[in-house]
Amino acid sequence: MEMHTQQLNELHMVAAEIPGYTYGSDESAQSPITVEEFELLKQAARFTTDDVHWLRAAGEAFMGHTQELVKTWRDLISAQPHLRKYGLDLDGNKDERYAERSGLRFQQWILDTCFRDYDQDWLNYQQEIALRHTTLEKNKTDEARSAPTIHLRYIIAFMAVVADPNLLKPFFRRKYHDEEKIERMHQAWTKSLWLQIALWTAPYTNANEAPNEW
Amino acid sequence: MEMHTQQLNELHMVAAEIPGYTYGSDESAQSPITVEEFELLKQAARFTTDDVHWLRAAGEAFMGHTQELVKTWRDLISAQPHLRKYGLDLDGNKDERYAERSGLRFQQWILDTCFRDYDQDWLNYQQEIALRHTTLEKNKTDEARSAPTIHLRYIIAFMAVVADPNLLKPFFRRKYHDEEKIERMHQAWTKSLWLQIALWTAPYTNANEAPNEW
Numbered sequence: 001m002e003m004h005t006q007q008l009n010e011l012h013m014v015a016a017e018i019p020g021y022t023y024g025s026d027e028s029a030q031s032p033i034t035v036e037e038f039e040l041l042k043q044a045a046r047f048t049t050d051d052v053h054w055l056r057a058a059g060e061a062f063m064g065h066t067q068e069l070v071k072t073w074r075d076l077i078s079a080q081p082h083l084r085k086y087g088l089d090l091d092g093n094k095d096e097r098y099a100e101r102s103g104l105r106f107q108q109w110i111l112d113t114c115f116r117d118y119d120q121d122w123l124n125y126q127q128e129i130a131l132r133h134t135t136l137e138k139n140k141t142d143e144a145r146s147a148p149t150i151h152l153r154y155i156i157a158f159m160a161v162v163a164d165p166n167l168l169k170p171f172f173r174r175k176y177h178d179e180e181k182i183e184r185m186h187q188a189w190t191k192s193l194w195l196q197i198a199l200w201t202a203p204y205t206n207a208n209e210a211p212n213e214w
Numbered sequence: 215m216e217m218h219t220q221q222l223n224e225l226h227m228v229a230a231e232i233p234g235y236t237y238g239s240d241e242s243a244q245s246p247i248t249v250e251e252f253e254l255l256k257q258a259a260r261f262t263t264d265d266v267h268w269l270r271a272a273g274e275a276f277m278g279h280t281q282e283l284v285k286t287w288r289d290l291i292s293a294q295p296h297l298r299k300y301g302l303d304l305d306g307n308k309d310e311r312y313a314e315r316s317g318l319r320f321q322q323w324i325l326d327t328c329f330r331d332y333d334q335d336w337l338n339y340q341q342e343i344a345l346r347h348t349t350l351e352k353n354k355t356d357e358a359r360s361a362p363t364i365h366l367r368y369i370i371a372f373m374a375v376v377a378d379p380n381l382l383k384p385f386f387r388r389k390y391h392d393e394e395k396i397e398r399m400h401q402a403w404t405k406s407l408w409l410q411i412a413l414w415t416a417p418y419t420n421a422n423e424a425p426n427e428w
Contacts, residue, residue, distance in 0.1 A: 033367075040296045041367060045374035082254045152419060153247075153255060156412035160259035160405045165397075183379075190404075191374045197411070198370035205366060205418050 005064075012059065012115040014066050014107040020141035021105055022128060023112070024121040029131050031123035032202050038123055041198060047191045054181075054188035059114025061175040061185070066107035069171060074103070076161055083154060089145045098144035113192050123199070130200040152204045156197055163190045219278075226273065226329040228280050228321040234355035235319055236342060237326070238335040243345050245337035246416050252337055259409050265402035272399040273328025275389040280321035283385060288317070290375055297368060303359045312358035327406050337413070344414040366418045370411055377404045 003016040022028045033041075042048075062069065077083045087102075089095040109129070116122045131137040133150040161167070165186050172182040217230040236242045247255075256262075276283065291297045301316075303309040323343070330336050345351040347364040375381070379400050386396045 040294075041371045043294055044297055044368050044371040046290070046378070047374065076260070080254075080257055083258055152415055153412040154258050156415065157255045157258040157409055160261065160408040163404070163408070164260070165401065187379065190377070194374040194377070195371055198367040201366055201370065201415060201418070204415070 009063055012063070012111045014111060015104055018104050018108055019101045021108060023108075023125045028121075028124045029127040029137075031120070031127045031199070033123060033199075035120050035123065038118065041195060042118075045191050045195050045198075047188075047195060050184075051188035051191055054184045055114045055192060057176070057181065058172060058185040058189055059111055061172045062110050062114060065171055065174070066110045067103075069110060069167075070103055070106045072167060073106075073158075073162060074099075077158070083158065086147045086150045086154075088147070095144050095146055098139075098142045098146060101142045113189070113196070118195075126196060126199040127202060130203050133200070134203050136203060152201065155200065159193050159197055163193050223277055226277070226325045228325060229318055232318050232322055233315045235322060237339045242335075242338045243341040243351075245334070245341045245413070247337060247413075249334050249337065252332065255409060255412060256332075259405050259412075261402075261405045261409060264398075265405055268395075268398045268402035269328045269406060271390070271395065272386060272403055273325055275386045275399070276324050276328060279385055279388070280324045281317075283324060283381075284317055284320045286381060287320075287372075287376060288313075291372070297372065300361045300364045300368075302361070309358050309360055312353075312356045312360060315356045327403070327410070332409075340410060340413040341416060344417050347414070348417050350417060366415065369414065373407050373411055377407050 008014065008016065077087070087095065087099060089098075112122070112125075128137075132141060133152075133155060135149045138144075138149055139146050168186055168189065169182055172185050176182055176185075222228065222230065291301070301309065301313060303312075326336070326339075342351075346355060347366075347369060349363045352358075352363055353360050382400055382403065383396055386399050390396055390399075
């Protein structure tokens with residue numbers, strides 16, 4: 001059954017089928033933290049229901065443009081050999097299949113950040129995303145032959161780009177004209193990134209040096 | 215020898231003596247990465263010499279107000295039991311000496327973020343700061359009897375507050391009136407935070423799950 005753009009938009013999905021997208025299924029990893037623990041993390045970041053509201057608004061602006069936004073980011077990645085290498089195959093060539101499949105999930109991640117409830121399914125899928133950056137799971141989903149891990153420090157540094165208002169606000173301005181509201185959307189997006197990076201560190205973390213949990 | 219405020223300002227120091235502040239000395243830890251490797255990380259974050267310029271400008275605005283800014287952040291920490299606990303002694307009381315000494319270093323961190331060259335000394339001290347959040351070094355510098363570690367996820371989540379433009383821009387506006395320049399200062403500050411968090415993950419990182427380096 002072919003789904004139309006309008007139906008996909010209503011579902012906040014970038015495609016009817018997204019290879020390897022296991023959100024909400026048994027195939028997703030389990031988060032090391034519960035929704036209750038995540039509430040405390042949201043408090044620490046001062047992430048509130050206002051932010052949820054502005055993320056929804058941001059998502060409305062991103063819809064239909066996720067491919068363009070991912071291309072913007074990936075062009076910046078491709079321009080840097082130390083970032084580009086994480087997507088190349090072992091011969092140093094671009095792995096088109098891997099790029100396409102992971103690119104579709106990257107697009108969906110934008111909409112999920114904006115529209116999903118940050119519940120246990122969402123927490124679990126953050127852990128799945130995190131694992132897919134590490135040697136434990138990288139390449140497996142797409143049977144790619146690429147670098148075995150993405151170093152955490154590069155993921156975090158690149159978040160400065162994913163959070164860059166100079167790249168994001170033009171997307172918001174296509175739909176909205178109130179700069180104060182656009183600023184709120186950007187702030188909500190940025191807070192969500194800090195929270196997600198906090199979660200994505202989990203599988204990289206050494207229990208010996210930061211004991212208890214992670 | 216007593217130093218006057220003007221002299222301290224010229225040196226970009228919040229006090230003539232800062233207990234446990236081992237910046238640039240042999241007592242500081244060594245960074246796991248070199249200046250050359252950090253150049254690549256700056257590229258990943260798109261951190262440029264423009265950002266260095268705007269950080270200097272931000273630093274000029276912070277000078278004389280670092281105590282107030284740290285108090286702003288710490289009041290938010292103190293209001294949350296799950297964050298407050300990292301500064302309490304084992305009896306659940308506030309450790310005044312620990313708070314005072316680490317608070318002075320927290321203030322100096324603001325000026326260092328703005329004024330220091332991000333060279334090997336700076337990289338090394340980032341590692342020292344990171345270690346002092348973990349069981350390897352927490353409490354040792356100040357002989358504190360407090361929680362043995364600060365969980366990485368809370369450090370990262372709280373960066374959303376340390377980066378919050380609603381808290382920072384009023385400080386910039388005391389000195390500057392051009393909102394575009396103030397925005398640039400905030401963007402430079404935020405990029406620096408992403409880079410520093412990238413560095414601070416080093417001692418927490420599990421080499422088994424993200425091999426090579428970290």
